[in-house]
Amino acid sequence: MATPQFICANWNPESTDCEKSGRYSCKNCLLVLYCGPNCHKAHWPVHKVDCNSLLAKQTWKPDWVLENRTPAFVGGGPGVQFGGKKYLFGNVPALDVLQLGSNEGGNYGGPLRLLFAASGDLRNAVKTIAQLPNSYSGSVEVTMNDRDLDVVARNVIALLIALVVDNIEEAVDCIIHVWYSALIRKSDLDILQQRIHPLIKSVCEKTKGKPPSSLLAKSSWDRLLSFTDVPAGLTVERAQRIRTAVTLAESRKDYRDRHLLFQSSSHRIAKKRFWEDGLLLPFGSRRNDFQGPNPTFFQDTDAWPMYDNADPLNGWSLQEVRDYPSGPATADIYGKLFYYLRAVLRAFAVRLSSLQVAFRLFQMDASDLATDHLESGSFDRIEVSNISDGGYLGIHRTLAVMVPLLQSPLANPHATLITLFMNAVDENMTDADRIADMARHSPATKRLLKYLPLKGMPNSQSDPELIKFIFARDSVATHDHIFDRVVKNFKFAEAAQFLGAAMKEKHTIIEKWRFRLKLRPGQPGAQEEFDRLLAGGVSGKERYVEWKRIAIYEDEVNGKGTAT
Known part of the structure; x- marks a missing residue:
């Protein structure tokens, strides 16, 4: 991809003196770029509000300290949540579920079949396809499922944008804003209404008369169609009031300040900007073009669908994002994410155009997937998010549903089921x-x-x-000893063996404790690693487990065979 063009914060289409290209940053905050001193001076009356913000000071203190009171979260615990109940942004960094080089091999050319059984947003599918080796020229079939129609609808729309918009750069920017920005540009809405809406409407016409239980039930497609249209009467001003009533709620002030405790001064300013306007853009970018509510978020005129702490940064590796070039504005964390996503989505779109890739999308409970919908023994990789946690399907039901769908070791010895336990450590930690x-x-x-x-x-x-x-x-x-207790108490090995599977001793796709600190205190980069973990959306207690099928002979169906 060509080097991103970094834009001067003072630029506008009517400007005659601005050179547009941002070549140096504000040295105080490192958040915005300018083409030269004249633009810096001209823009200062606007920028000084952020640059001189109390959040920018090393001496910043939370309001509960300034007001000499106990913060609201003391006694409320870290699990208190506020806002809508939907997870439209990923809350764990994306992963490449294939890692061909460590499994089938970099020269592998056979077909690949992937199942994201509780997909959430598109991030894992995007990252996996974007990171396929350039040498790979086989076919890829991606099956995605989520029980939340809003999640599936947004995934369908993003995929359609990638597939039907010819200009890759235009498609990529549109996907970014439809995916993450509360407001979108007229050009984005035009794509939704003029390119995507007719495609969905044609399917709606074909589904007339289908029974409600059908996979092509008319009601689901009619709902999907509504995600391309802004609800009647919903203005930009009302949409922003609805959103900020959640993201800037007075009752949540202490929770926000607690989050800001772990951020650098410039990142505190950037976080506040995103809470305020909900636009995934470089900090100094013009906001003027974002004049329409994003209909994939606003399905009615009185609710914001996500929790107040939903953050696009949580769905991607914070280290990869921080390391991504954003020009001289090195502290612009959302700008870095914007340019990082441009690169990842562009690689994804390029691979879609060069490979034979098919997508199937379902909207149902993951436990129902294997019933008549998917072929047994057909998937090279199955990723299930954290439905194996006790609050969802649990490990026994997850294995019972997913193991039969995994390819046998004779078909593919590298076929792997990936489970994530986000809550197991907390749920099984004793007072001792x-x-x-x-x-x-x-x-x-x-x-x-x-x-x-x-x-x-x-x-x-x-x-x-x-x-x-x-x-x-x-x-x-x-927390190894706690998770070992979970494995023993919930009889992971016995349940897996009964189903003809086993936990993989050596992981080949994702580290067991992916977010655990790797460096020791005092080693080069250790403090930065620690600070990055605290600033992100994970705790370090998340545990991945990889599973494989094992060869079974005689009475396999009845579970009476002997494993080899």
């Missing part, structure tokens, strides 16, 4: 475990003090240093 980690001389405490040395005895439970210390503890503790 917590006390052991919190002990003054515990390994976790000693390690944490090397990253966050306390400057003195905390004044109260509201002391920001103490709050940071408490919430950072999970990032330095090890």
